[in-house]
Amino acid sequence: MHRRRFLIGATAAGGATALGLEGTAVAADPAAGATAVATTSTTVGPVSVTSADQQYPDLVRALNARYVAGPESVKVIDSPSQVAPIITEALRNNKRVTIRSGGHCLEDFVYNSSTQIVLDLSNMNGVYYEPAKNAICVEAGATLLDVYSKLYAAWGVTIPGGICYSVGMGGHVSGGGWGMLVRRNGLVVDHLYAVEVVTVASDGTVKTVHATREAADPHRELWWAHTGGGGGNFGVVTRYYFRSPGATGTDPRGLLPKPPAEVLFSAVSWAWSDLTKEEFVRLTQNYASWHVANIGPDSPNRFVTSFLLLNHRSNGQIGMVTQVDAAAPNAQQLLNDYLTYMNQGIDTPQGALTEAMGDVAPMPQFAQPRRMPWLQATRFAGTTNSQLNDPTLRAEYKSAYMKANFPLAQAEALYKHLTRTDIDNPKINIQLTPYGGKANAVAEGDTAAVHREAAFKMLWSVLWNEASDDAKYIAWTRESYEETYADTGGVPVPNAVTDGCYVNYPDSDLNDPARNRSTVPWSTLYYKGNYPRLQQAKKKYDPKNFFRHTQSVQLPSA
DSSP states (O other): OOTTSOOOOOEETTEEEEEOTTSEEEEEETTTTEEEEEEOOSOOOOEEEOTTSTTHHHHSBOSSTTOBOOOSEEEEOOSGGGHHHHHHHHHHTTOOEEEESSSOOSSSSSSSTTOOEEEEOTTOOOEEEETTTTEEEEETTOBHHHHHHHHHHHHSOOOOOOSOTTOBHHHHHHTTOOOTTHHHHOOGGGGEEEEEEEEEOTTSOEEEEEEESOTTOTTHHHHHHTTTSOSSSSSEEEEEEEOOTTOOSSOGGGSSOOOOSEEEEEEEEEETTTOOHHHHHHHHHHHHHHHHHTOSTTOGGGGEEEEEEEEOGGGSEEEEEEEEETTSTTHHHHHHHHHHHHTTTOOSOEEEOOSOBTTBOOOGGGSSOEEEEHHHHHHHHHHSOGGGGOTTOEEEEEEEEESSOOOHHHHHHHHHHHTOSSOOOTTEEEEEEEOOGGGGGSOTTTSSOOOTTOSEEEEEEEEESOGGGHHHHHHHHHHHHHHHTGGGTTSOOSSSSBOOOOTTSOOGGGGOTTTOOSSOOHHHHHHGGGHHHHHHHHHHHOTTOOSOOTTOOOOOOO
16 A cells, blocks of 8 residues: 555566566566666655746645745655655754645645745655554545545545545644544544654754654653644654554554444535524524533444534525434434434424535535445545635634533524625535544543543634635634624633634634633643643754744743
């Protein structure tokens, strides 16, 4: 499965050419009775791309078109061994380096005005079994759908990662890694065995460190810091190694969870034109109360994954997409019961999902649940909306973890802003997405991903296409978010109802006292009580604060 372990098909003097262990092609010439040796390369990097190169404009911008940089160069690599020399040179020349894996960072942490060198990992995308660690290695530039496809085709296993097909592993894993199988199998980092990181010591020495979850590993804290501590904080992650706790044997087929063989897939909607305010409130509270009631790691409903798409009224619909492991006991009944629960107190009839909703495509064919293979469902959910490839996409995001049902004031604030008539944008939505289940089987301190008491989480996803609309839509996002959490200073502070924010949905407004009027800093919203421990890891592995951005882990004051 390693992308650099392959055969080259070629002909030379009538003989077949095979790639040897050291990357040397050996061609036999039967007539001459001799061997001709031709050196070949199995890599394309490192390559330095500058503004003089045609491809430069494609390599200096994020998925979000608001974030474009003008670096001196983009270093395109495809091997972990190429990282350390680039970091060493940048240190010598006092250059600011940022790191790109998939380009999905929701803030300007990679592409900003201070960026001088972008380290692009996207060609470093191998997926293979590593006998030395008895783990499956995934290189940091691999993207989610590619990882799922390779893991499943080869070994019938997966990691419970995100939905969007093109998200890179580098940042996704280090931020915790949430996805459709979260309730069934936990977070991605719950299956992380080891990490390989290029770090910078206090004397400027660049070191490649292997850190595992083994209790006796002297670098275990570096592993722990990458189980939800966020990207761009401690060094350059080059490889992740996955093996689930408790996995035994050396067969890769037994090292990670098997996904469902098949799933029941449903997509429904409710028409905004028919919904009353009271029905909207009831719908959101139905979603919340179901997830609160089924939060336990052993809940029979851990096999149900559903997200509710609260679109702006101009969209025409509110949508809901649900997936159930078809092999779960009474799977069809679990789905039926869930849909019945969601419709309690709602007179507006449930219909087909016929409108695009943020990064979710219309899915009218799933108004009645369909049974299909898991990988097909995963590919469908992650690739079918053109928003993911729209080069004009501009966006603003915010997040919240929820531990309890919506207080009436919060639900009414959502309704108020989603029905505002001064805004007309069908691509505005607030997504309610599942948590709980096996994600809550892990203690808060066992990983840096700390939100282990959450029942569900929320994502404000506001998309538009014109730079002239930036101020309008950023203002709507801020106003709706801050009014929803008005009782706690405009942010979801950790308490009995809310539980902070998701570091993989970064939000620089949390740093701004004009926007975050609570007494709770951004670091507590992301990391709660785990932040001091992350700071100690920062002190040990990045004491020069070489790897930094607007919300990077800060060095401790003492």
